[in-house]
Amino acid sequence: MAAEVTGHKQKAAWLERVLPPVEQVQPGLWSIPVEIPIAPLRYVLVYVLELDDGIAIIDSGWNDTKSYETLVNGLAVGGYQLSDIKDVLITHVHPDHFGLARRVREETGARITLHRAEAATLMTHADDAKNWTAEGFSAMLSDGVPEDEAREFSPTGREFRSLVSDEPIDILIEDGHQLDLPGWNLEGIxxxxxxxxxxxxLDAERKVMFTGDHVLPRITPNISVHSNNPPDSLAKYIDSLTKVGDISLKVDNCEGLPGHEYRFAGIKERTVELVEHHEERLEEVRELVKSRPGITAYDLAAELTWSRSWESFxxxxRRSALGEAVAHVELLHQRGVVTMEGYGIRRWRIAEA
Ligand SMILES: [Zn+2]
Incomplete structure (x- = not known):
């Protein structure tokens, strides 16, 4: 059984490829679709939580004028202003979620809350952007990406410069943290x-779980390995799916409020589906390694089944497909299914029994 749509207007808008409406999900809780310049996703869902003395938002939108304006206009639909924002909770620091957080803080004095491990991935120095690009480039070469293509894949350091900031995050949290938001019993997972x-x-009393990009109703979130995402990212992702699936079962009719697409019920069912998807993918990678001993992650990416042809990517x-291929073959490695030869270019083989 798959996830069941509860955000019907959002789903209809998704199918029509238009922006869904700003909606009151329940008293004191709104969802605002904020436009982002990523074609297939089109919007990030920013949630507004009414507090005694203002509002908190979960995620923020892209750091550009269009995103900023749709956020401000969306707040107005609920009768709020930017200056009402006291807290900005961030699911993760990808630019569609974290992008506007610092600007909102600058204009309102709101506090930004992040998980400690997430804050550690923020670029705080100009060299971070340069190093990130250089590390990514050499990792691609060792995964078998042809040099000219690796150059094309590589973002330039300049693209990241705008993300560099040494301003500290206000509140760093850990697993199980109870957020100090009057009127809410919000727990960080x-x-x-x-x-x-x-x-x-999660707010168990209100029966809602804000799932960010961890669980989306239809899209499979990209799980990659790169300098910010360690080799065991897929293992961790699968564990985290089981974790939120089980937590959701303790709350009757818990609704999933995702970062993209539309609201849904059946969080547990959706997590099971996502785990199955990755197990099937792992099997596909294992078969490829078996039939082509010594294959690189780049060739794995090219030969895996995608919804469109590799040539059209x-x-x-291609970069995110490569990241997925690496994440899957690394997990097979951690499970002892494949071995790696690491002289210059990393090549994968089935482990001897
Ligand atoms: Zn996202």
Whole structure:
């Protein structure tokens, strides 16, 4: 059984490829679709939580004018202003979720809350952007990416410069943290995988779980391995799926409020489906390694089944496909199914029994 849609207007808008409406999900809780410049996703869902003396938001939108304006206009639908924001809770620091957080803080004095492991991945120095690019480039070469293509894949350091900031995060939290938000019983659930410090937030009394990008109703979140995401990211992701699935079962009719797409019921069922998807993917990778001993992650990525052909993929899509291939073959390695020869280029073989 798959996830069941509860955000019907959002689903209808998704199918029509338009922006869904700002909606009151329940008293004191709103969802605002904030436009983002990522074509297939189109919007991130920012949630507004009414407090005694203002509001908190979960995630923020992209750091550009369009995103900022849709956020401000969305707040107005609920009768709020930007200056009402006291707290900004962040599920993870990808630019569609974290992008506007610092600008909101600058304009309102709101506090930013992040998981400690997530904050550790933020770039605080100009060299971080340079190193990130250099590390990524050499990792791609060792995974068998041809050099000219690796250059194309590689983001330039300049693209990341705008993300560099040494301003500290206000509140760093851990798994199980009870957030200090009057009128809410919000608990942080650490769900590493998509990113090292991804957080979901649960209010058991209100029967809602904010799932960020950890659990989406239809899309399978990208699980990659790169300099910010350690080699065991997929193992962690699968554990985190089981974790939130089990927690959701303790709350009757718990509704999933995701970072994209639409609200849904059946969080447990959806997590089971996602785990199955990855187990099937692992089996596909194992078969490929078996039939092509010494294969690289790049060749794995090219030969895996995707919804569109590998040839039609642009650099960005190839890069995330490669990240997925690496994450899966690394997990097979951790499970003792495959071995790796690491002289210059990393090549994978089935482990001897
Ligand atoms: Zn996202």
């Amino acid at each position: 650490w769900t590493p995988g998509h990113t090292p410090g991804h957080m979901c937030f 642009g650099p960005q899509q």
